[in-house]
Amino acid sequence: MTVESTAASKPRRSSKRVSAVAEKGAAASAEQGVAASPAKAAAKRAAARKSAARPQQAGQRGEQAGRQAEPELVQLLTPEGERVEHPDYDVDLSTEELRGLYRDMVLTRRFDSEATALQRQGELGLWASLLGQEAAQIGSGRALRDDDYVFPTYREHGVAWCRGVDPTNLLGMFRGVNHGGWDPNSNNFHLYTIVIGSQTLHATGYAMGVAKDGADSAVIAYFGDGASSQGDVAEAFTFSAVYNAPVVFFCQNNQWAISEPTERQTRVPLYQRARGFGFPGIRVDGNDVLACLAVTRSALERARRGEGPTLVEAFTYRMGAHTTSDDPTRYRHDDERQAWEAKDPILRLRRFLEAQGHADEAFFTALDEESDVLAKRVREAVRAMPDPDDMSMFDHVYADGHALVDEERAEFAAYQASFADASQEGK
Amino acid sequence: MTAEKMSLAKALNESLRKSLETDPKVLVMGEDVGKLGGVFRITDGLQKDFGEDRVIDTPLAESGIVGTAIGLALRGYRPVVEIQFDGFVFPAYDQIVTQLAKMHARALGKVKMPVVVRIPYGGGIGAVEHHSESPEALFAHVAGLKVVSPSNASDGYWMLQQAIQSDDPVIFFEPKRRYWDKAEVDTEAIPDPLHAARVARTGTDLTLAAYGPMVKVCLEAAAAAQEEGKSVEVIDLRSMSPIDFDAVQRSVEKTGRLVVVHEAPVFYGSGAEIAARITERCFYHLEAPVLRVGGFHAPYPPARVEEEYLPGLDRVLDAVDRSLAY
Numbered sequence: 001m002t003v004e005s006t007a008a009s010k011p012r013r014s015s016k017r018v019s020a021v022a023e024k025g026a027a028a029s030a031e032q033g034v035a036a037s038p039a040k041a042a043a044k045r046a047a048a049r050k051s052a053a054r055p056q057q058a059g060q061r062g063e064q065a066g067r068q069a070e071p072e073l074v075q076l077l078t079p080e081g082e083r084v085e086h087p088d089y090d091v092d093l094s095t096e097e098l099r100g101l102y103r104d105m106v107l108t109r110r111f112d113s114e115a116t117a118l119q120r121q122g123e124l125g126l127w128a129s130l131l132g133q134e135a136a137q138i139g140s141g142r143a144l145r146d147d148d149y150v151f152p153t154y155r156e157h158g159v160a161w162c163r164g165v166d167p168t169n170l171l172g173m174f175r176g177v178n179h180g181g182w183d184p185n186s187n188n189f190h191l192y193t194i195v196i197g198s199q200t201l202h203a204t205g206y207a208m209g210v211a212k213d214g215a216d217s218a219v220i221a222y223f224g225d226g227a228s229s230q231g232d233v234a235e236a237f238t239f240s241a242v243y244n245a246p247v248v249f250f251c252q253n254n255q256w257a258i259s260e261p262t263e264r265q266t267r268v269p270l271y272q273r274a275r276g277f278g279f280p281g282i283r284v285d286g287n288d289v290l291a292c293l294a295v296t297r298s299a300l301e302r303a304r305r306g307e308g309p310t311l312v313e314a315f316t317y318r319m320g321a322h323t324t325s326d327d328p329t330r331y332r333h334d335d336e337r338q339a340w341e342a343k344d345p346i347l348r349l350r351r352f353l354e355a356q357g358h359a360d361e362a363f364f365t366a367l368d369e370e371s372d373v374l375a376k377r378v379r380e381a382v383r384a385m386p387d388p389d390d391m392s393m394f395d396h397v398y399a400d401g402h403a404l405v406d407e408e409r410a411e412f413a414a415y416q417a418s419f420a421d422a423s424q425e426g427k
Numbered sequence: 428m429t430a431e432k433m434s435l436a437k438a439l440n441e442s443l444r445k446s447l448e449t450d451p452k453v454l455v456m457g458e459d460v461g462k463l464g465g466v467f468r469i470t471d472g473l474q475k476d477f478g479e480d481r482v483i484d485t486p487l488a489e490s491g492i493v494g495t496a497i498g499l500a501l502r503g504y505r506p507v508v509e510i511q512f513d514g515f516v517f518p519a520y521d522q523i524v525t526q527l528a529k530m531h532a533r534a535l536g537k538v539k540m541p542v543v544v545r546i547p548y549g550g551g552i553g554a555v556e557h558h559s560e561s562p563e564a565l566f567a568h569v570a571g572l573k574v575v576s577p578s579n580a581s582d583g584y585w586m587l588q589q590a591i592q593s594d595d596p597v598i599f600f601e602p603k604r605r606y607w608d609k610a611e612v613d614t615e616a617i618p619d620p621l622h623a624a625r626v627a628r629t630g631t632d633l634t635l636a637a638y639g640p641m642v643k644v645c646l647e648a649a650a651a652a653q654e655e656g657k658s659v660e661v662i663d664l665r666s667m668s669p670i671d672f673d674a675v676q677r678s679v680e681k682t683g684r685l686v687v688v689h690e691a692p693v694f695y696g697s698g699a700e701i702a703a704r705i706t707e708r709c710f711y712h713l714e715a716p717v718l719r720v721g722g723f724h725a726p727y728p729p730a731r732v733e734e735e736y737l738p739g740l741d742r743v744l745d746a747v748d749r750s751l752a753y
Binding site for chain 1: 491496501502506518529533540570595
């Protein structure tokens, strides 16, 4: 019996939160042979998580837990900004392209922080921040061709940026004026999907259609570590494998599904799931934009060659809350975030650009100014966003119309008109 | 006229064949629809003639079937998916309700969802658990979906083609115990609109409204009532979303009495919706409260007692008598 299954068989405590911490603690203490208090367990857990993020130190823990050792991440740029070689993956980018990736990440982060601020100011009902995941999104997003098709979750603001979707379009659903609102076909960027994992099946079906059409484009589905537990994701893996669909599953493992850690989703590293479905999985340093670009590009090319799906696990970290409604201080420690801040995707590329002399102070200053302009534009666009017309709730329920919708629209219009009549009578 | 007598099963098969021939974007997908031809043989011979690329055997995963159909529709295809039995649709219910029904509205009309979900439904064939249910109200309640059910071979032939041509998602309930009933099918007729109700029998004393498997029972009840000197009109609703309330209203304004019959549980069922709307529309025409006959608020029972659960001739006639007694 493994350490983890022993821990799992312990009776639950009454408080869910205490119970979750206690079970974690039990697992950690069983390894170390000491009794665990919830507080100590939490501290140990944070320490364990930090080591899990460092592949070279994670082997012992992984083996004790009955797993394989934590794998190496594909990495091309270290947190210190040093360019490193990988035997299987590489990118050869011009200075301009490197600066472009940096610019994308900076502008995306600025857009994201502006949206968070707008939520705090009451302009948006909710916001799902991508803070910390810029490299995963920009790296994968810049690997795409125009004719590829993207199926995002609700956090892919950086990918949307790469697709040329006007960022203000992303804010409509968070302001509450629509549930998506853009034409997915204008940028080959599907609507944000809120139900976890549903879009992986849509991506698979779309990819099956691409194959039927004989096209050589590819499809990419974004999802998170939490979604990996959903049946739909498993079904998408099954369908894509048996139909050899040209789809790349891009899992941003940001370590937390709201308050549930990755350990609550899986007992094997997520990328290894792919093997059981019959296609390759690869773990990439999700905070390394170059590695994300290289690995995604390779997976997309594989799909285009007719070799079927690939699972890419971008190992990254959600630095902020799940959404603005969430309070991560209730379930995770500051030291964890600080450890990941040292691996910041933007900072490491900046260090590289500076060390190589690819960018000077003027470049960074100009980019700061561009960020300010973007933030101002977003702020003004949100504030100017009109509420939808009352009657629009009846629009687009059906493509071919529906008698009941027509009837209710007419009734509601008459009801609304009655107020206008009443105000006329009062004059 | 090129009328031919065929079973509902054969009519549906011919309808799929015609759709596959007419539109290269039409796909048939589902568990066992290929070589086997479906457990009810509705897709018999289609894969042989149209190939594995058009008639697709799928993994045993209902959410996957509907979810990938959504993706194929986004790519411009018109998937017709088969759910093997009524009770197996629930793993796909999430995709149908949260995705399929809402995609058009979410995209402000920029994308269409021409997906048909075929579901053999209802009881009366002595099946085991999860093979005899009537979940139509669960789908009709969801905006964005259309829900229809043919009661005979001719409607099976035409309504399925119309559903496939619709740019909206259509949940197509097939009354499995009527699969083997034969009727004339005129393959060159001009069919009724998909969502129009049909007067299946005219009468003046009372209206019976039904759809799918219960239309036949209601026609038998009307014939039996005729022998007792009662003139009963039967409306085949054909569509549960939208419902052709105008047709029901016309009938009730004539007869003054309405009994709604369906296999699904009465509680929160489509009969409740029809009773409420017709009461609103026909309050001064009604000679009696609208009555409902249907299943009980209990799990669909084991096969040995299903005939007691299902509305039969006697229960329908009893409701007719109760209505006429007012």
